[in-house]
Amino acid sequence: MNQNPLREHTRVMGFGSYRPDIIVTNEDVCQWIDSSDEWIRQRTxxxxxxxxxxxxxxxxxxxxxxxxxxxxxxxxxxxxxxVILSTVTHPYPTPSGASLLAERLGATPAPAFDISAACAGYCYGVAQADSLVRSGTSEYVLVVGAEKLSDIIDNSERTISFLLGDGAGAVVIGPSDSPGIGPSIWGSDGSKWDAISMTGSSLQLRDHAPEGKAAGRIATANVEDDVAAESLWPTLRQDGQTVFRWAVWEMAKVAQQALDAAGVKPEELSAFVPHQANMRIIDELAKKLKIPDSVVIARDIADAGNTSAASIPLATHRLLQENPELSGGLSLQIGFGAGLVFGAQVIALP
Structure with missing residues (x-):
């Protein structure tokens, strides 16, 4: 029986991004929750x-x-x-968003599938694309992290809604003559499954979606009135302290494992791109990993908020635009979020 010829190495060939035009300031957020610009900046x-x-x-x-x-x-x-699309906000359980994306890009009949791994979804996609190319199954694989989190939040909800933004980031992964993607360290911890979760049902009658929410959900049992529909509409919430402690203590270990697996020391990095969840988490991770001042750390969260699966490719694309000298250097990327799930790799920047 014949098998695909194996490839030894892969690389990221290029980054892309999409940032929506509507800008929501902290002052805007304070119309919905009892807070202040100063508090939001200090905490996040x-x-x-x-x-x-x-x-x-x-x-x-x-x-x-x-x-x-x-x-x-x-x-x-x-x-x-x-074509791999990582998202938790595609409005339809099926068919996949990736299949429609592939059709739009002229990639048909390439296989296309979605990943639901929240803020680690992009790193999960990179892990799978790396394996597809090295196995000889594919030559070029597109990985996209895209989220419209504004569809699944209640602006008055205080635990997470003010953190979140919309956007998309993408990479193309292909074969390489030299190592361009280190071993993936990925996994999950279901014991903390409810630390970040949706309340309510994701299945709604199209005509009963709350005002301002996207239509097109699949109908479930009879929804009698708008009050019932409001109570069922999915809203994202989190246990902030649990997530913060887990991210800082456990994800520093995962990031170190990714460095060790790639045979790379912190001082050999050009960039560090953690999931843009919270500026304090980013700073604590950098401190625990002893990232030197010579390494550029992504802090895209200041302008973009937390965009879940889109955050790492969005932040990396911006770093390369603002610091073209980083091209060819090594970047440590780590995603973590609802599930709880995590994924990390060292990559060579295109």
């Missing part, structure tokens, strides 16, 4: 976050980031051998 480091217009979908944003990444990689959508 966030100044603004992007929100997508009602007529802009997750797939629209994913397409924008994907086309940007394809151009950076110098390939056409028809050359893609697989």
């Amino acid at each position: 480091g966030i100044v603004t976050r992007h929100r997508a217009a009602e007529d802009v979908s997750v797939i629209d944003m994913a397409e924008g980031a994907a086309r940007d990444a394809l151009a950076a990689a110098g390939i056409d959508g028809s050359q893609l051998d697989a």
